[in-house]
Amino acid sequence: xxxxxxxLAAWFMACLTVSAQKSFVGYAIGFYNQENLFDTCHDExxxxxxxxxxxxxxxxxxxxxxxxxxxxxxxxxxDVIPVGCAAIGLAEVENDNVLKDLVAQPALxxxxxxxxxxxxxxxxxxxxxxxxxxxxxxxxxxxxxxYVQELKxxxxxxTRGFLTVSxxxxxxxVTIIVCHLPSRFSASFYRESGARQIKVVKxxxxxxDPTCKVIVMGDMNDDPEDxxxxxxxxxxxxxxxxxxxxxxxxxYNVHQSGTGTLSYQGAWNLFDQIILSPTLINQNGSKDYSTxxxxxNQIFRRDYMFQPEGKYKGSPKRTTAGGVWLNGYSDxxxxxxxxxxxxx
Numbered sequence: 001x002x003x004x005x006x007x008l009a010a011w012f013m014a015c016l017t018v019s020a021q022k023s024f025v026g027y028a029i030g031f032y033n034q035e036n037l038f039d040t041c042h043d044e045x046x047x048x049x050x051x052x053x054x055x056x057x058x059x060x061x062x063x064x065x066x067x068x069x070x071x072x073x074x075x076x077x078x079d080v081i082p083v084g085c086a087a088i089g090l091a092e093v094e095n096d097n098v099l100k101d102l103v104a105q106p107a108l109x110x111x112x113x114x115x116x117x118x119x120x121x122x123x124x125x126x127x128x129x130x131x132x133x134x135x136x137x138x139x140x141x142x143x144x145x146x147y148v149q150e151l152k153x154x155x156x157x158x159t160r161g162f163l164t165v166s167x168x169x170x171x172x173x174v175t176i177i178v179c180h181l182p183s184r185f186s187a188s189f190y191r192e193s194g195a196r197q198i199k200v201v202k203x204x205x206x207x208x209d210p211t212c213k214v215i216v217m218g219d220m221n222d223d224p225e226d227x228x229x230x231x232x233x234x235x236x237x238x239x240x241x242x243x244x245x246x247x248x249x250x251x252y253n254v255h256q257s258g259t260g261t262l263s264y265q266g267a268w269n270l271f272d273q274i275i276l277s278p279t280l281i282n283q284n285g286s287k288d289y290s291t292x293x294x295x296x297n298q299i300f301r302r303d304y305m306f307q308p309e310g311k312y313k314g315s316p317k318r319t320t321a322g323g324v325w326l327n328g329y330s331d332x333x334x335x336x337x338x339x340x341x342x343x344x
Contacts, residue, residue, distance in 0.1 A: 028077030030088040031217040035330035046125030070105035086136035089178035118144040121158040128163040128178040141166040179218030195232035214277035224252035250297040261333040263315040300334040
């Protein structure tokens with residue numbers, strides 16, 4: 001508790017002072033694909049056999065994986081906000097057990113993180129989840145909106161739903177939708193379908209409460225300029241041209257500059273996106289932070305998260321590659337957005 005108080009004190013001391021009259025409090029919101037965070041036990045009905053002792057996944061590897069992921073998660077956002085992230089969306093977590101083990105890691109336990117998770121229908125057993133610091137983000141309501149097949153012939157296809165968590169951040173209504181859209185092994189149609197469904201969820205939230213701050217995040221398995229994001233979700237790159245029924249995607253121009261969150265055949269993709277409703281943005285040069293608003297974004301990097309040598313030098317250091325255990329982190333890099341609110 002004493003450590004938590006000290007961290008929060010440091011956070012308040014880090015409030016951004018813009019002028020003699022105004023100061024602002026910052027909040028960090030992140031997303032990080034955990035790349036197969038599985039325990040060593042079989043879950044009935046799930047195809048998790050690759051991550052069992054019979055296949056070489058053992059207690060030592062699992063405990064190292066937990067420690068490594070906790071290190072990154074605990075450091076996310078601290079470049080700007082000493083207390084770290086208020087909430088972090090996760091993809092590719094197996095179950096409640098791994099999340100309990102994750103938040104019990106010393107690096108996260110000292111921050112007092114809790115988690116939200118609902119078991120989903122994915123055949124391989126990977127779900128989305130949300131970590132949150134209850135001192136900053138208070139959870140009100142949680143539901144898992146299912147991914148619905150638009151093609152009858154694919155009625156037996158099960159994939160991740162949309163974890164929708166409503167809560168209070170900075171005394172405001174904020175809802176976070178954590179997603180993991182179908183992989184690139186599936187046609188673009190399936191990700192476009194998912195994006196259409198996310199938009200329906202987002203629109204319904206804003207109809208219910210037009211002041212709600214909606215954050216859509218996840219491993220989209222598409223880049224910001226792809227049809228799922230740009231057309232179906234209507235996540236646009238120009239903050240000044242975002243319409244009421246659209247969203248702002250701060251990662252579009254980041255990817256256009258040639259960087260990203262995962263590397264494939266020497267090129268960077270940016271699948272790990274955090275996208276914001278119009279209620280979270282200032283337009284046309286406005287600097288109105290009387291309510292919570294977007295400030296800036298960041299692909300979170302540390303040297304230890306990258307391959308230092310060899311064929312994949314400079315790529316994210318994975319847990320396993322080519323059947324070889326690397327004791328790494330994830331094939332994805334985390335992303336963070338920073339929000340500001342005027343301090344009264």
